[in-house]
Amino acid sequence: MSRAPWVLLCASLAGHEARAPGPPREPQLAAPLEPLWVDRSAELLPGVATTCGSPEKRWILEVNGGGVALGDFDGDGNLDLVVVDGSTLERVAAGEPGFPPRLFLGAETGRLRPAGEAWRMAGGRWGTGVATGDVDGDGWLDLFVAEWGRDRLFLNQEGRGFRELGEESGLAGERWSTSAAFLDYDGDGALDLVVASYLAFHVGEVPSAGSSGCRWKGHPVLCGPEGLVPVHDRLYRGRGDGTFEDVSLAAGFRPERAGYGLGVTTLDFDLDGDTDVYVANDSTPNHLWRNAGDGTFVEVGSSAGVAYDADGREQAGMGIACGDWSGDGRPDLFVTNFSGEANALYRSTANGRFRESASAARLYGPSLARLGWGTGFGDFDLDGDLDLFTFNGHVYPEADLAGTDTSYAQPDELCEALAEGRFRVRRLAAGTGGAARPDVVSRAATCGDLDGDGDLDLVALAVEGPVRVLVNEAPRATSHWLRVRLRARGANRDALGALVRVEAGGRSFSQEIRTAGGFQAAVPAEAHFGLGERARIERLVVRWPGGREQVLEDVAVDRVLSIEERE
Amino acid sequence: MSAALALALAWAGGLPQQVEAPAVLRRAPESLPVADEGRWEGWTPERAPEEPLRSAYLEALAAYEQGRLVPALELLYAVLEAEPDYPAALHQLGTVYFRLRRYGDARTAFERFLALAPAAVGTTRALGHAHYSLGRYELARAHYERVLAADPDELEARRGLALAHFRLGELEPGLELLDEVVRADPGHPEAHLWRARVLRELGRDEDALAATARARAAEPFDAAPWFLAAQLLRELGRDAEAGAAEARFRELDPAQREVRRLRALLAYEPDEVRYLERIARASAAVGDFRAAREALAQIVQRRPDDVAARLFALCVLADASDEAGARIVAGSIEREARESVEAWRALARFYGEVGDREGVLRARVELARLVGR
Numbered sequence: 001m002s003r004a005p006w007v008l009l010c011a012s013l014a015g016h017e018a019r020a021p022g023p024p025r026e027p028q029l030a031a032p033l034e035p036l037w038v039d040r041s042a043e044l045l046p047g048v049a050t051t052c053g054s055p056e057k058r059w060i061l062e063v064n065g066g067g068v069a070l071g072d073f074d075g076d077g078n079l080d081l082v083v084v085d086g087s088t089l090e091r092v093a094a095g096e097p098g099f100p101p102r103l104f105l106g107a108e109t110g111r112l113r114p115a116g117e118a119w120r121m122a123g124g125r126w127g128t129g130v131a132t133g134d135v136d137g138d139g140w141l142d143l144f145v146a147e148w149g150r151d152r153l154f155l156n157q158e159g160r161g162f163r164e165l166g167e168e169s170g171l172a173g174e175r176w177s178t179s180a181a182f183l184d185y186d187g188d189g190a191l192d193l194v195v196a197s198y199l200a201f202h203v204g205e206v207p208s209a210g211s212s213g214c215r216w217k218g219h220p221v222l223c224g225p226e227g228l229v230p231v232h233d234r235l236y237r238g239r240g241d242g243t244f245e246d247v248s249l250a251a252g253f254r255p256e257r258a259g260y261g262l263g264v265t266t267l268d269f270d271l272d273g274d275t276d277v278y279v280a281n282d283s284t285p286n287h288l289w290r291n292a293g294d295g296t297f298v299e300v301g302s303s304a305g306v307a308y309d310a311d312g313r314e315q316a317g318m319g320i321a322c323g324d325w326s327g328d329g330r331p332d333l334f335v336t337n338f339s340g341e342a343n344a345l346y347r348s349t350a351n352g353r354f355r356e357s358a359s360a361a362r363l364y365g366p367s368l369a370r371l372g373w374g375t376g377f378g379d380f381d382l383d384g385d386l387d388l389f390t391f392n393g394h395v396y397p398e399a400d401l402a403g404t405d406t407s408y409a410q411p412d413e414l415c416e417a418l419a420e421g422r423f424r425v426r427r428l429a430a431g432t433g434g435a436a437r438p439d440v441v442s443r444a445a446t447c448g449d450l451d452g453d454g455d456l457d458l459v460a461l462a463v464e465g466p467v468r469v470l471v472n473e474a475p476r477a478t479s480h481w482l483r484v485r486l487r488a489r490g491a492n493r494d495a496l497g498a499l500v501r502v503e504a505g506g507r508s509f510s511q512e513i514r515t516a517g518g519f520q521a522a523v524p525a526e527a528h529f530g531l532g533e534r535a536r537i538e539r540l541v542v543r544w545p546g547g548r549e550q551v552l553e554d555v556a557v558d559r560v561l562s563i564e565e566r567e
Numbered sequence: 568m569s570a571a572l573a574l575a576l577a578w579a580g581g582l583p584q585q586v587e588a589p590a591v592l593r594r595a596p597e598s599l600p601v602a603d604e605g606r607w608e609g610w611t612p613e614r615a616p617e618e619p620l621r622s623a624y625l626e627a628l629a630a631y632e633q634g635r636l637v638p639a640l641e642l643l644y645a646v647l648e649a650e651p652d653y654p655a656a657l658h659q660l661g662t663v664y665f666r667l668r669r670y671g672d673a674r675t676a677f678e679r680f681l682a683l684a685p686a687a688v689g690t691t692r693a694l695g696h697a698h699y700s701l702g703r704y705e706l707a708r709a710h711y712e713r714v715l716a717a718d719p720d721e722l723e724a725r726r727g728l729a730l731a732h733f734r735l736g737e738l739e740p741g742l743e744l745l746d747e748v749v750r751a752d753p754g755h756p757e758a759h760l761w762r763a764r765v766l767r768e769l770g771r772d773e774d775a776l777a778a779t780a781r782a783r784a785a786e787p788f789d790a791a792p793w794f795l796a797a798q799l800l801r802e803l804g805r806d807a808e809a810g811a812a813e814a815r816f817r818e819l820d821p822a823q824r825e826v827r828r829l830r831a832l833l834a835y836e837p838d839e840v841r842y843l844e845r846i847a848r849a850s851a852a853v854g855d856f857r858a859a860r861e862a863l864a865q866i867v868q869r870r871p872d873d874v875a876a877r878l879f880a881l882c883v884l885a886d887a888s889d890e891a892g893a894r895i896v897a898g899s900i901e902r903e904a905r906e907s908v909e910a911w912r913a914l915a916r917f918y919g920e921v922g923d924r925e926g927v928l929r930a931r932v933e934l935a936r937l938v939g940r
Contacts, residue, residue, distance in 0.1 A: 217669065218592040218637070218835040226828070302813065305798055310764065312794025312816060314824070340668075342702075353802060360736045360768055365702030402595040403669035405701060422736060 036380055036414060037429040037458060037470035039437055044469045045081075045112050051099055051464050052086040052443075056397065058209045059089065060224035061148060061201050063395040064178065064262070065373075065443030065463040067101075067130035069522035070450070071141045071515065073119075075159040077560075078106040079448045079524055080115070081459055083467055084127040084145055089203065097123035101130070101145050103162075110451030110471060118161025125149025125174075129444070129520030133182030133191045136242040137491025146177035146195060146520070155242050170244035175231055176201050179264040181516030183275045184497055184545055185291055189490030190240030194277050196261030197231035199224065219398040225260045225282050232258035233279055233287075235297070240491050252289070252297045259284035263320040265516040267331045268497065269304070270352035273547050275497045278306065280317030280335050280519070290352075303353075306333055306346045310356040315341045319519035323377030324348075324510050325386040325417065329501070331512065336372025336390055336519075339399070339406040343367040343375075343390065347421075363415060366425040369406045370413070371395065373519050374445025378456045379530025380472060382479035384507065385417035389428060391460050393441030409439035412460070429458075429470045440465060444520040449528065454481040454558060456528060480531040480557040484540070486513060487564045492545055494525035495565070499543040502555075505534035531557055591641045592835075596660060596675045599644070602652035607683045616650045624656055631663055634837045634865075639663050654683045658690055665693065667834050670700040688717050692724045699731055707731040722751055726758055733765055741765050749781075756785035763795050772799050788855040790819035822849040826858070840866050844879060851887035859883060860892050867899075874904040878913050885917050893917065897926070908937050 041048075053062025067084035074080060080103060087098030100123040104112035129146035136142065140156035153169040154162040171193075180195040206228060207213075210220025213227065235251045236244035248254070259281030266275050270290065277289040277297065285307035289297040301307030309315050316338035325332045330348035337343055342364040346354035358364040367390075374391040381387065392410035399408040412428040431437040445460035455472040462468070482502065486495035494513065501510040511527035531537070537555035544550065544565050555561065615621045627642035640663050646656045661676030677694040681687060695710030708731040714724035726748050732741035742765045748758040763778035776799045782792035793816035800809035826849055829842040836842070843862045850858035863880035870876040877900045884893035897914055904910035911933045918926030 212839075213832065215588075215832065215835060218667065219588050302797075303801055303809075305801075308794065311791050312820065313791075349802070355767075355798075357768070359734045360738070362736050364734050365704050368702035402593050403664070403667070403672050405669065405671045 034434075035427050035430040036472055036474040038434075038473050039429050039431050039468055040110075040471045041466055041468045042432075044110060044471075045104065045467055048083065048102070048104075048467045049465050050083060050085045050461055050467065051088060053088055053464075055464065057395070057463075058222055059201075059203075059206060060199075060222055060228070061089070061126070061176070061203075063222070063463060064128060064198075064520070065461050066127055067146065067179075067520040067522075068374075068444050068446045068459055068461050068467070069130040069132050069143070069515075069517070070446045070448040070459065070524050071132045071522060072106075072524070073103060073141050073143075073156060073159065074105055074115075075140065076105075078108055078452070079450050080104060080106045081112055082130055082132075082143060082522075083461070084130045084520070085123075086128070087123070087126040092125065092203070098126045098147075098149075099123055101127055101143075106450060108452050110457065110469075112450075112469070116161075118157070121145070121154055121162055121164065124152055128177060129179040129196075130522050131180035131182050131193065132515045132522040132525075133193075133496060134491075134493050135182070135191050135193075135238055135240075137190065137240055137493060139493050141494075142242070144171075144180055144182070144193060146180050148176045148201065150174050151177050151180075151195065153242065165242055168243060170236065170239075170246065172246065177234075178262050179516075179518070179520050181264050181266050181277070181514070181522075182496060183266040183277070183514075183516075184238075184492045185235070185275050185277075185297075186237065186295055187274065187546060188240075189492050189545075190238040191492060191496065192238045193234075193236040193244060194264060194266070195234040195236070196264040196279050197233055197258075198260055198262060198282070200229040200231055216396060216398065217401075217404050219396075219401050219404075221396045221398050230258040230260045230281075230284060232256075233261050233264075247295070251295060252299070257287070257299055259287060261287075262318050263335070263519040265320045265322045265333075265518055266497070266514045267322050267333075267512060268499070269331055269348070269354075271330060273543075278320060278322070278333060280320050281314075282316045282318065283314065285314045286317050286335065305354040305356065308356075309342070309344055310359070313341075315344060317344075318371075318373045319375040319390070321375045321377045321388055321518060322512075322514075322516075323386050325377055325388075326421070327508070329508070329510050332377075334375060334377065334388055336370075336375050336392075337367070339369060339371045339394060339404075341368070343370075343372055357421070360421065362422045363425070366413070366415075370410055371399075371406065373443045374460060374521055375518055376445070376447050376523070378447055378528060379481075380414065380456055381416065381474050382455060382476050382481050382530035382532065384509075384530055384532035384534070387417050388415035388423070389413070389445065389447065389458060390415065391428075391442035391445040393443065393463060407439070409441050411439050412442055429468075440468075444517075446517045446521040446523050448524045448526075449483060452560075454483070478533050480533070480535055482529045482531065482537065482555070482557050483560045484511075484527040484529070485525070485560065485562045486542060486544075487562060488544055489565045489567075490545075495542075495545055496525060497545045500527040501541045501543070502529050502531075502537050503539040503541075504531055504537045504557075507534075526560075588835075589637050589641070591637065591644055594644065596664075596672050596679065599647050600651040602650075607652060607654055610654050610683060612655060615655075616646070616653055620646050620650050620653070624653070624659075627656070627659060631659065631666075634833065636663050636667055636834055636837070640667075652679060652683060654680055657683070658687075658693075661690070661693060661697070665697060665700075668700075668831070670697045673697040674701065686717075688714050688721065691717075692721065692727065695724065695727050695731075699727060699734075702734075704731045704734045708735070720751075722748055722755075725751075726755070726761070729758075729765075730761060733761065733768075738765055738769050742769065754785050756782050756789065759785060760789070760792055760795070763792065763799075767795070767799060772803055775799055776803070788819060788823070788850075788853060788858070790816050790823045793819060819853055822853045822855070825849045838869060840869055840876070843869075847880070847883050851883050851889065854887070856884070856887065856889040856892055859887065859889070863892075863896070874900070874907045874910050877904065878910060881913060881917060885920065890921055893921075901929075905933070906937065908934065911937065 050066045069082040085099035103115040124147040126148040131144040143154040176198045182191045207223040209222045214223035263280035274291040279287040288301040319336040321334040333346040345358045347357040370392040377386045415423040450457040458470040488495040498513045517523045540552040630639035657680040664673035674697040699707035711724045711728035729744035759782035763775045766775035779792040779796040797812035847862035915930035
């Protein structure tokens with residue numbers, strides 16, 4: 001066993017014989033940097049809130065919050081917003097449905113308005129996460145809603161409304177699904193679906209808060225996930241018509257590989273052209289499912305170096321960010337974790353392996369007091385480097401009691417990429433007029449260019465309370481950008497799994513097209529590049545699903561570029 | 568709560584019952600009174616408070632030594648309420664908080680102590696540890712440097728400084744300090760492990776691998792060096808060796824994780840013998856007899872008159888084939904449980920399993936004596 005640090009303290013006052021010089025001063029901090037985002041919720045999305053159980057949080061079911069997605073559902077070119085809402089145990093006990101998911105249609109100005117009756121979705125039992133993708137290949141974005149209960153699929157009726165598919169969708173069974181992602185793992189053009197599951201939760205079978213062992217820092221708290229039964233993740237093979245077949249067991253997603261799944265993303269970590277899956281598990285090792293190319297997946301998290309922290313300890317994984325932060329053409333991974341644990345930065349190395357590098361990147365210490373959820377890579381200040389956002393908030397209201405070294409509501413943070421592979425962590429958003437914004441208990445978050453000005457805005461949920469729209473107002477006199485949307489020829493119209501590589505000013509930037517947003521979130525199916533002062537792109541290469549490459553040269557910047565796959 | 572939900576919950580296992588934590592855990596050291604200015608000027612450790620506070624303070628120290636941290640906390644609060652800022656109690660308060668992993672409270676207590684005794688090297692180092700545990704590495708570094716300025720041979724401050732450098736991404740200075748630590752204490756397991764981590768980060772994988780071997784030799788039941796070795800071996804393309812190292816990691820890790828979790832619970836519930844039982848079993852299962860014996864000794868210490876506790880210890884050690892340890896326990900059972908039929912039956916079984924004919928005979932004689940009586 002490691003030598004416990006406290007043993008060293010038992011020397012007590014033994015050090016008195018030597019005399020230490022005067023006390024060190026607190027480090028002189030530079031003036032705080034201005035947040036990049038301004039909270040414009042009151043103006044853009046007034047009065048929209050979500051619910052997840054009671055504020056007391058006596059049961060683990062009540063702590064994860066709902067889901068959030070950005071995508072263009074009505075085909076007008078602007079991003080729309082889906083908010084997945086939860087429920088309460090009282091409603092469940094009374095046999096009432098949960099609060100329904102809601103769609104808000106976007107405009108060029110970034111304004112969001114409630115969608116009309118045709119888009120109305122009924123409530124399930126208890127909504128959690130969300131995924132987006134064109135599952136029937138008709139060119140319109142469809143919606144998957146994860147539930148504690150039966151998962152649901154809503155087909156987009158050519159931009160005019162949703163139609164919910166029932167049992168015929170093939171998404172059978174009731175469980176606690178959390179995050180989900182569409183992908184085309186078998187390369188047949190039809191979108192498939194991976195769904196992360198958390199644990200078996202049956203009201204009354206879970207020990208009550210404060211039961212023996214359900215303590216944290218001496219305080220009685222809700223029970224779980226330790227001691228509860230983890231449930232394995234699901235893989236559904238799409239038939240291309242909006243229906244699915246559960247292929248979990250045959251593909252390798254089996255009960256003996258169950259973890260407490262919370263976050264999921266899709267990626268091609270080994271650059272072999274097919275799509276792999278990464279799942280962040282709470283209190284169990286994270287899973288990296290390598291696509292074997294024959295319809296099966298092999299779990300390689302430990303050997304690839306993304307299952308544990310740098311010391312071999314499993315962590316409480318929640319959110320996932322995935323992007324080529326290190327600029328080597330391979331995706332890096334970032335996972336948000338529990339308070340007292342550091343967030344993990346898995347930097348890609350050769351041969352599809354990773355090294356946990358949070359310390360070297362200076363992300364370790366700043367995250368110890370945080371419990372992170374929604375996160376994502378993006379070039380938020382458009383300077384040509386991938387930054388990170390993290391939305392934070394504890395699971396225990398008891399975090400506000402004495403001695404926890406953390407708090408229930410927490411600051412949301414921007415980890416701004418600096419030179420030499422390091423980050424600087426700062427507060428993420430201000431209120432309008434630069435006013436200080438109170439901390440909230442944040443959960444899922446998504447990002448996209450809501451107002452079409454080329455930088456990335458954020459939408460975030462709290463465990464309960466208002467949905468926040470954070471508009472990027474970073475000063476950028478000379479910064480350039482490019483958004484790329486792809487149109488593939490097959491049923492996978494949005495080209496999920498495609499890779500876009502941009503070469504500009506002697507640097508190369510690459511991004512994979514996905515809608516997976518890490519924790520209970522979905523992002524637009526597009527690549528966004530911050531280019532700094534590079535005003536021209538020399539070369540843009542698209543590797544389409546299936547491996548064909550398409551090259552564009554001398555590409556203009558500061559625009560949305562749509563690329564159709566050539567014959 | 569609706570009647571329907573209440574009914575559902577009551578049927579399925581009862582309403583949630585919130586068990587209150589001891590009141591002292593809801594307190595923070597900021598709530599303690601402050602001494603009059605000059606009250607502790609020129610304080611030295613020899614200067615103790617009057618009775619009954621002196622006894623209360625000593626009782627707090629004893630409780631701490633026994634791992635009864637919450638009672639220790641209660642006593643220290645009582646002392647510090649009656650004698651504000653009594654420096655020794657402040658230091659001890661910080662120490663108890665640190666062991667409870669309440670690092671912010673530990674920091675506050677140590678800072679208050681150092682405001683009265685700024686030259687205390689031991690507490691300065693402890694404050695460095697508290698800052699380190701809170702992720703405030705620049706402050707930790709400053710405190711460790713202060714300690715080393717006063718006492719360049721202070722090895723733990725040197726190790727702490729190395730770790731602070733590492734967490735700040737300052738790899739070369741961190742490695743230099745760790746090299747100094749292992750030169751001074753070649754058997755220091757943590758220093759070897761940290762050297763391995765820093766060397767890996769520096770891209771010196773072969774050197775890192777050698778350091779993990781030294782860490783494993785120094786602390787064979789720690790899973791971390793095996794994990795790191797597996798990662799390094801894989802990166803070096805030595806997949807078969809990596810697989811073996813990972814297999815050992817997978818053996819050790821669950822036990823270590825379980826022990827870590829139970830130790831954290833024990834800090835707040837030291838009388839929960841079942842946690843110690845699980846620690847003993849988990850440790851014995853991976854062959855860590857030292858840790859198993861420690862836990863079993865704690866069980867017997869907490870229940871000195873309980874024959875079942877000693878029999879449990881015998882059972883765990885015998886199951887784990889720790890014959891030496893089991894014989895020690897068997898001897899203590901023979902001495903302390905002479906009138907227990909159950910004890911002699913268990914001893915007869917144990918002596919039979921290890922081929923100790925004299926022991927078997929002795930047990931049979933005692934059984935005949937007890938059963939015939």
